[in-house]
Amino acid sequence: MENLALLFGEKVRSIRKDKGVTQEGLAMICNVDRSYMGKIERGQARITLEMLYLIAKGLQCHPSMLLP
Amino acid sequence: MENLALLFGEKVRSIRKDKGVTQEGLAMICNVDRSYMGKIERGQARITLEMLYLIAKGLQCHPSMLLP
Numbered sequence: 001m002e003n004l005a006l007l008f009g010e011k012v013r014s015i016r017k018d019k020g021v022t023q024e025g026l027a028m029i030c031n032v033d034r035s036y037m038g039k040i041e042r043g044q045a046r047i048t049l050e051m052l053y054l055i056a057k058g059l060q061c062h063p064s065m066l067l068p
Numbered sequence: 069m070e071n072l073a074l075l076f077g078e079k080v081r082s083i084r085k086d087k088g089v090t091q092e093g094l095a096m097i098c099n100v101d102r103s104y105m106g107k108i109e110r111g112q113a114r115i116t117l118e119m120l121y122l123i124a125k126g127l128q129c130h131p132s133m134l135l136p
Contacts, residue, residue, distance in 0.1 A: 004117055047117040049072055064132035 006043030007068030013041045015059050015066065029058035074111030075136030081109045083127050083134065097126035 016026050027037035030051070039045040040055070056063040084094055095105035098119070107113040108123070124131040 004121060008117060049076060049115040049117075049120065052117065053072060063135050067131050 004068060005045065005047060008047055008066060009041040009043040009045075011066050011068060012055055012059070015061060016041075019059055021059065026055070026058050030054045072136060073113065073115060076115055076134060077109040077111040077113075079134050079136060080123055080127070083129060084109075087127055089127065094123070094126050098122045 012026075016023065021029075023037050023041065024034045027034040030037070031054075032051075036045065040047065040051070045051075052063050052066060056066055059066075080094075084091065089097075091105050091109065092102045095102040098105065099122075104113065108115065108119070113119075120131050120134060124134055127134075
């Protein structure tokens with residue numbers, strides 16, 4: 001299942017970059033610390049449904065787009 | 069965000085029933101206690117990405133189908 005967090009993090013990073021949003025910018029939108037957003041993107045954080053939706057909102061995409 | 073858990077739980081319950089799977093059956097497939105599966109369906113549990121994928125696997129549907 002660690003693979004899931006890793007794949008999710010990679011998706012967040014790639015969509016974030018596609019949209020020209022900085023990690024700091026996304027962290028601010030999601031009201032989390034930049035270092036935590038870094039952990040998410042490295043697959044080192046436990047992702048809840050709420051965080052999935054927060055990040056999707058921050059990246060202006062549907063949450064299913066972030067699912068590995 | 070509580071609404072999210074509630075909507076998710078309703079989706080799990082409706083797809084589970086459509087597929088003729090009992091709550092106990094789904095709990096067993098997902099290797100969680102039946103009472104915990106009841107909490108999930110009532111929107112009283114914090115859903116992780118891992119649990120989303122476990123339940124989707126148990127219901128043989130894509131995880132995005134379970135997203136509210």
